[in-house]
Amino acid sequence: MAAGPFNATMILAILPQIGLLALGVLVSILDLLWKENQKRNLGWLTASGLALIMVLAGVFTAPAAQPVLVFGGMLRHDWLSFVFQMIFLFGAALTALFAMDSEPLSRKGEAYMLLVAATLGMTLMASAADLIMLFLAIEMTSIPLYILAGFIVGDNKSTESGFKYLLFGATTSAVMLYGFSLLYGFAGTTQIYQLAGILQQGQFSTFTLIAVLMLVLVGFSFKVSAVPFHFWAPDVYEGSPTPIAGFLSTASKAAGFAVLMRFLLVVFPMTEHYWIPLLAVISTATMIVGNTLALAQKNVKRLLAYSSIAQAGYMLIGVASVSPLGITASVFYLTAYLVTNLAAFGVVTIVGRSTGSDELSAYAGLSRRAPGLAMVFLVALLSLGGIPPFGGFVGKILVFAAAINSNLIWLAVLGILNSIIALYYYLMVLKVVYLYRSEDENRPLAIPRSWAIAMGLCVVGILLLGTVFGPWYQWSVTAASSLF
Amino acid sequence: MLLEYLPILILMILALVLSILVIVLGTIFGPHRPTPRKGLPYESGMTPFGPGTRRVSVRYYLVAVLFILFDVEVVFFLPWAVVFRKLGVFGLIEMLVFIGILLVGYVYAWKKGALEWE
Numbered sequence: 001m002a003a004g005p006f007n008a009t010m011i012l013a014i015l016p017q018i019g020l021l022a023l024g025v026l027v028s029i030l031d032l033l034w035k036e037n038q039k040r041n042l043g044w045l046t047a048s049g050l051a052l053i054m055v056l057a058g059v060f061t062a063p064a065a066q067p068v069l070v071f072g073g074m075l076r077h078d079w080l081s082f083v084f085q086m087i088f089l090f091g092a093a094l095t096a097l098f099a100m101d102s103e104p105l106s107r108k109g110e111a112y113m114l115l116v117a118a119t120l121g122m123t124l125m126a127s128a129a130d131l132i133m134l135f136l137a138i139e140m141t142s143i144p145l146y147i148l149a150g151f152i153v154g155d156n157k158s159t160e161s162g163f164k165y166l167l168f169g170a171t172t173s174a175v176m177l178y179g180f181s182l183l184y185g186f187a188g189t190t191q192i193y194q195l196a197g198i199l200q201q202g203q204f205s206t207f208t209l210i211a212v213l214m215l216v217l218v219g220f221s222f223k224v225s226a227v228p229f230h231f232w233a234p235d236v237y238e239g240s241p242t243p244i245a246g247f248l249s250t251a252s253k254a255a256g257f258a259v260l261m262r263f264l265l266v267v268f269p270m271t272e273h274y275w276i277p278l279l280a281v282i283s284t285a286t287m288i289v290g291n292t293l294a295l296a297q298k299n300v301k302r303l304l305a306y307s308s309i310a311q312a313g314y315m316l317i318g319v320a321s322v323s324p325l326g327i328t329a330s331v332f333y334l335t336a337y338l339v340t341n342l343a344a345f346g347v348v349t350i351v352g353r354s355t356g357s358d359e360l361s362a363y364a365g366l367s368r369r370a371p372g373l374a375m376v377f378l379v380a381l382l383s384l385g386g387i388p389p390f391g392g393f394v395g396k397i398l399v400f401a402a403a404i405n406s407n408l409i410w411l412a413v414l415g416i417l418n419s420i421i422a423l424y425y426y427l428m429v430l431k432v433v434y435l436y437r438s439e440d441e442n443r444p445l446a447i448p449r450s451w452a453i454a455m456g457l458c459v460v461g462i463l464l465l466g467t468v469f470g471p472w473y474q475w476s477v478t479a480a481s482s483l484f
Numbered sequence: 485m486l487l488e489y490l491p492i493l494i495l496m497i498l499a500l501v502l503s504i505l506v507i508v509l510g511t512i513f514g515p516h517r518p519t520p521r522k523g524l525p526y527e528s529g530m531t532p533f534g535p536g537t538r539r540v541s542v543r544y545y546l547v548a549v550l551f552i553l554f555d556v557e558v559v560f561f562l563p564w565a566v567v568f569r570k571l572g573v574f575g576l577i578e579m580l581v582f583i584g585i586l587l588v589g590y591v592y593a594w595k596k597g598a599l600e601w602e
């Protein structure tokens with residue numbers, strides 16, 4: 001790989017990363033300088049900083065039609081990475097807003113700094129084009145998230161959550177790294193875009209390649225919480241601070257999908273016939289396990305955790321379709337899922353703060369205590385269930401269409417059946433919210449301005465993605481085209 | 485392809501066989517006269533003191549983390565210094581950025597009281 005001279009394109013390509021680094025440094029300096037009662041403003045600073053980075057990146061970083069490898073082949077500057085970077089930045093900005101008034105996070109500068117650091121790792125994950133860069137990016141994302149999951153000091157559940165996440169993450173990383181090392185051993189290069197060619201020329205048995213693929217898949221499946229690497233999700237979401245759980249279930253999952261798509265399509269196109277059924281089976285298992293276990297949940301955070309496992313299954317359908325439409329569908333689905341799930345976790349944050357409980361019974365009479373909030377929850381849950389005119393509906397249509405186009409009709413049918421099961425438990429929650437009465441009905445819930453802004457953004461996002469989906473769809477198409 | 489790794493396999497088997505052999509031969513032919521002193525757990529040649537599972541202060545952990553952080557920083561200086569002339573001004577600026585970021589971390593750790601023992 002020609003390293004090429006250093007030039008301005010390279011700097012522009014990593015503009016979001018530079019911005020994130022500067023923001024992280026700024027937050028940690030201000031954390032030292034500001035007094036305790038000012039520190040809540042770090043949330044505003046982080047959110048507006050992330051928004052500013054989005055604008056700057058949108059103006060200066062938008063990739064050319066022809067993808068380029070920068071920094072000696074370490075990063076690939078293409079539309080897929082760009083669209084995903086925007087998704088992460090948006091998710092992180094909303095999470096910063098939600099963190100501002102969430103008790104364990106609001107006055108801790110470290111929380112915002114770690115959030116920015118994790119986002120930096122994700123942006124690198126989306127554009128990594130080298131095994132070493134990829135591994136470093138995954139670790140850079142995971143380690144701050146381990147700490148954030150266990151952020152509530154002195155709370156056993158949070159500590160358990162952080163520790164469990166760490167153990168699962170470290171083990172799956174190790175297995176994935178073993179797969180990477182075998183790939184390097186076979187091909188003699190760590191550059192992802194050179195690997196495919198060398199693997200195709202060399203006389204490697206399909207069996208060996210599939211074995212390596214499965215080792216690598218372990219790490220990615222953990223990130224997207226696909227069955228059978230989903231066990232951590234409910235416990236980690238339940239114990240960690242709610243805004244962080246929302247971030248884990250959306251941005252972190254999206255990062256996993258970005259890596260999964262690029263890796264499967266670029267490194268292993270020659271063994272497609274073997275891993276498509278594998279991926280289809282994983283997707284089916286993920287949907288069924290997530291949805292059926294969600295049916296029995298009494299804790300809303302755990303219910304959303306199982307629902308997010310099931311959602312990963314739908315997105316995997318798009319990846320398993322291995323067509324431009326399939327990847328487009330997955331990217332679109334991820335975008336819709338991001339705004340939807342962040343809104344749902346936002347509602348859980350607010351209710352959790354006011355009632356001190358995440359149990360389903362705490363949601364009784366919510367529609368009378370806070371009609372607006374109940375409405376946001378309604379929009380979010382119906383969008384998760386795939387009801388028009390919300391974003392989730394368009395996402396589901398695209399995913400199922402992609403499966404049918406690629407002759408995976410059985411997968412589409414299973415997906416549709418699963419959506420019906422999912423709708424049952426989403427409506428169960430809404431039943432409690434709208435129909436059940438409680439004694440606290442006359443006490444309205446307080447909703448700080450930061451949360452109102454974040455929820456407003458989410459709802460607008462859900463509605464836009466469900467109605468005026470043209471531009472977002474076009475972006476997803478462009479993103480998908482950079483893989484084929 | 486896989487055959488190229490045969491020497492490693494042979495080495496592993498040899499290591500396994502040899503270590504088992506040495507222990508087995510030692511127990512069969514060697515004299516076995518234990519004394520209380522011989523039976524003590526080995527601790528750098530000193531007489532062991534205190535229980536083996538006592539608690540270690542969590543503060544050591546913080547010191548260890550800081551040590552690794554700044555130790556790695558120094559490790560990066562070495563290759564940089566070797567090719568310093570070739571890299572020119574670009575290398576200098578790059579390293580200043582690197583040190584600058586770590587310096588912020590250092591000040592942060594200092595101000596937050598990570599360097600105070602009490």
